[in-house]
Amino acid sequence: MNDPLSCLRARTSALHRQLEACPAFSRLTRDDVSPTEVTKALSIFHAFYHGLEDELMRRLAATPFAHLYRPRRALLAVDLATLGAPLPVAAEVNLPESAVGLLGVVYAVEGSALGGQVLGRHLCRCLGEDFAGSLAYFNAFAGGTHWQLLLRVLTDKLHEENAVDAVGDGAALVFSSLIRLATETGPA
Template sequence: MESDSSVTLAYWLKQETQADHHRVDHHPALRALLRPNVTMATYGAALACLYPAIAGLENALSQAIEKRNSRYALTLREPLLRHDLTQLNQPLLPAWCFAVPASVYEMVGMLYVLEGSRLGGEVIGRHAKRCLGEQIPCRFFTETPLTPAGWAGFWCFAEAICPSGSWPQILRGAQQAFSGFTKALTDSLPATTTPPLALVPTE
């Protein structure tokens, strides 16, 4: 791949995945969490939708990191989400089956999706507490925030092991993760005609 040496991997990957970001950010399960009139029922149902995506993506990346003897310290949030769902009396749906990345470069792309989700989670957590109270089960969104240093550390790791020629493989891994994440959310939506969550147009 030929690339402008002044363009960083972070900038390039964000630009190339804009549509993927949009599809996830505007998914009904996540949009429901940011409604001004979010209820406890909606909050619980939306978290239940998130579980298969988070658990599945963490499983795939944990396997990849172990297989490749990577030194990347993955922050596992599945136990926090499981705790919140238990407190909310919500079911634990099966983890989505994400393909284990075929290369270290695809692994970096998938990590980009998982780690980046922590940024949006902070916004959701703050909103949920404002609407529903400080005591709501919210460890998944608030207990392991992605600090600026942590986000910078991810990019240092990525840039150290990914030459510019590997960028298309990184993009492929990211897009595969985004696609699986979106499908996992959609398949987990409650099958009901009287939602707290409904599959409605997202535009």
């Protein structure tokens, strides 16, 4: 496999599948998904971004990648308030040291926005437009060319020595942190 992006995807695919299999997240894809299950998943995401976002944005500001990250914590806070749920405590998230590792974090997070769009449409079908259409987290990043921009920057960077490993480590941090949080919170 000579394509660095394919190597990166292969390197992170097992953790990505493991994350999707976590009950807190896999339940979102079921036809009988409940508002309680959506609230639980959003709470996990908020805890993650609350522990990640300020430091990530501070550290990204010193890199050429700052423009690639779109904040999410405030969106999740609005959604949780709309659902009448308390804001969870920030999770402990340790960021990679290198700028390229931070790019891996951005890659995993921004990639999740694509899945979030699919989930948003599914939730609208299952729970109705009034409920799911009001959730900013699943709807805020629909459309646009942001993902293509990120892939162009990422593809250029992946050709550098050891970049696939560093980016892969950053992406793995996102997946493993969310898996840990989902496991710690238990079933919905």
